[in-house]
């Protein structure tokens with residue numbers, strides 16, 4: 239497989255996968271696109287989130303289609319009520335199926351999911367925000383992390399690595415990281431307040447490109463790459479998709495592009511059973 243994130247077509251559904259994760263083995267992962275589902279406009283067609291106003295039946299059918307492609311069971315899916323915070327939840331046997339069939343049962347107030355349990359499908363949802371995949375092939379621990387501008391500013395990727403170290407003894411220098419398709423520095427214009435916050439938090443990092451008075455384009459990809467590097471991830475162990483969801487709205491849902499009314503893609507990760 240070519241280095242970086244590569245698209246694979248499964249029938250009408252296109253899923254992006256990072257070569258580092260594919261080659262490592264022991265894990266199944268993917269970032270979905272908007273193709274190959276049953277949802278009507280503006281959620282056409284592979285919307286995977288309940289909370290955006292789509293028909294729940296369509297969302298369940300779309301989730302089943304993705305599970306089928308990944309070789310996972312929808313009953314073993316776990317999702318979160320994402321709030322642009324920094325909470326990272328450790329998911330265990332008793333949590334299997336939380337949020338799989340309804341938003342109400344999702345893990346509350348959480349933007350990162352971590353597990354060491356094989357067969358459990360972690361899922362977080364996106365329309366422009368940055369999906370960060372983490373996999374420790376030594377300790378066999380996987381995570382998916384939702385990083386919008388607030389989560390990036392609060393270093394949620396590092397928070398997930400800290401949780402993995404504290405609970406499972408993971409060493410960041412063993413971990414692989416994938417930074418998936420999301421809004422790019424080509425499109426992500428922010429205002430003076432956000433510019434000020436990022437200048438303070440990441441002094442010296444070249445992530446803001448002035449576009450006018452009190453406006454700049456923010457590079458969330460580079461910010462997250464930097465956060466993971468500072469947290470101990472080796473440079474060779476990070477892959478960036480560098481694909482902008484706002485530039486490619488035929489393939490991706492984009493919150494900005496859709497003026498807020500759109501579906502959500504999924505970042506999925508699941509440890510596979512280790513043969514005895």
Ligand SMILES: [Zn+2]
Nearest residue numbers: 424425482485
């Ligand atoms: Zn763009």
